Amino acid sequence: MPPYSATQQPAVRLPPEGVPTPDRRGFWVFAALLTLFPMAASAPSPLYADYAARWQFSDTTLTIVFAVYAAPLLIALLVFGSFSDEIGRKPVTLVAAGLLAASLTLFITADGLTALIAARALQGFATGLLTAVASAALLDLQPSRRPGLASLLGAALSTGGLGLGALLSGFLVQYAWSPSKLTYLILLGALGLLAIATASWADETVTHRIRPRIRVLVSVPAEARPIFLAATPCLISTWALISFYLSLGPKLVTTLSHSSSHLPGAISVALLTGLASLVTLATKNWASHTSMVSGCAVLTAGSGLTVAAIAINCPVLFYLSTMIAGIGFGLAFSGAFRSIVALAEPTERGALIAATYVLGYTAFAIPAIISGVISTHEGLCHTAIGYSAAVAGLALIALLSTHHTSRRSTPAGSH
The missing domain is CATH 1.20.1250.20 (MFS general substrate transporter like domains)
Known part of the structure; x- marks a missing residue:
């Protein structure tokens, strides 16, 4: 899905007109995050039937588990989507990564319907938060020699990530040991590496920080x-x-x-x-x-x-x-x-x-x-x-x- 902030101007302090802007580090880190979060969102899809059989719930319950993801995602997008403009891209990204890590941990340890619903809800909130900040960061860090790359990738990576997540999960469910845990462990490992890269290597592009304000404009x-x-x-x-x-x-x-x-x-x-x-x-x-x-x-x-x-x-x-x-x-x-x-x-x-x-x-x-x-x-x-x-x-x-x-x-x- 195209990113929430794809058409908004990044909140960065631009150099004077005519002064070239050097390329910053971290563009592909945020692109990878914008792929990984949808991968995590679709990873449970091949497992839903197994969850339903294991804990004896109907198609109605299965779709509720699936759909509970949407409301927290919207809250994160609409209420907190602009926070990275005010306090920085990296802090918000790391919070989103931490929330997704908690969600994946819940999936790994899930012992029933309540844990699945909690994991999906937390996953939705983390994805909404990350979608806003990663989309803005791609615009900030876009290579100067490739204008338009951020919007192009933002429009394709999220959708592609959904397919990759389902395919990874389906393959592991079929051929690997303990797929209901291994799928999430692999995603958790990749998330950890990207979080480290964000914290230690990617450039912060928001230089003027202010107290964040909660506002919903729809x-x-x-x-x-x-x-x-x-x-x-x-x-x-x-x-x-x-x-x-x-x-x-x-x-x-x-x-x-x-x-x-x-x-x-x-x-x-x-x-x-x-x-x-x-x-x-x-x-x-x-x-x-x-x-x-x-x-x-x-x-x-x-x-x-x-x-x-x-x-x-x-x-x-x-x-x-x-x-x-x-x-x-x-x-x-x-x-x-x-x-x-x-x-x-x-x-x-x-x-x-x-x-x-x-x-x-x-x-x-x-x-x-x-x-x-x-x-x-x-x-x-x-x-x-x-x-x-x-x-x-x-x-x-x-x-x-x-x-x-x-x-x-x-x-x-x-x-």
Whole structure:
């Protein structure tokens, strides 16, 4: 997912005009952190079915465990997202790393549902805090010879990290000893190395520190409202899609493939998010309107094909539909995000991005819980067919609503 602070100016003291800015250290450390935190967020996905079997909870409970991540993440983003502008990038990064370490430790020692929920909630808060500060740090530390690299990576690394985390977890669950512990131990080790690198090597870019203030700014400026409303079905469909794949998706693939292996489910997540990340990079120069309209069309086709794949119980067709939906997801979300942000003045972008993420994470959490409730009573395959049909319908509505609105509202040449 594109970073919360991708369009905000870093709170650094700039040199006088005409004086070259030397490259600072730490850019790739923060890029690695922006990948690792989503990896940790998706790592439990291949394990949810095992947790449910071990502690005897239903699909409803499983999706609650998954979705509890969203509310703390939003609180961290909206309430504390600007703290690094005031007290420094490194202190906030180290706090986020400490919170994620505590979360991973909870996963390792979990002995029941309460521990899982606590681990996910803490993980969500840590990820929200890190997303804001790492995105800003990438802008601060961006190499002078590569303008635009920070925004490009910020838009791709988070989504790619989700796929890597699920794939790592799925591989370890299938082939390694004690995967419910080893997965988190590996992530904990990588986190420790990156925290040390942040503390001892990365440069601090905030030189003028002030007392932090808590303020929540969430609004949609008048000039952005038409495109925001037109893009709302697109945003809901993309966030709901990734939500289903990360929560019930692995269990669905296991059902379709009649396999006890955890790898098929992990591969489906990796295909969806990996292709979304790659297509975001490959189409970085496309106009936002083109990306959004093309993405909605592809997402409609991919989700429609998913309905057919589940209906005829064909795992090969499901993988194909996942790949198509992943391409559509990457195009649609990046196009919608850039279309919305381009219409706000710089001073209004933070509040507008916050509104976009409130909508996104609401669509991330609520549909997952609803699908869990329905699945408990009606069965997973029937639920997945209805869910995929709803995503396809929303993407089609978004395609129709943005075809004209985006072209009128988005400034020419917006990227």
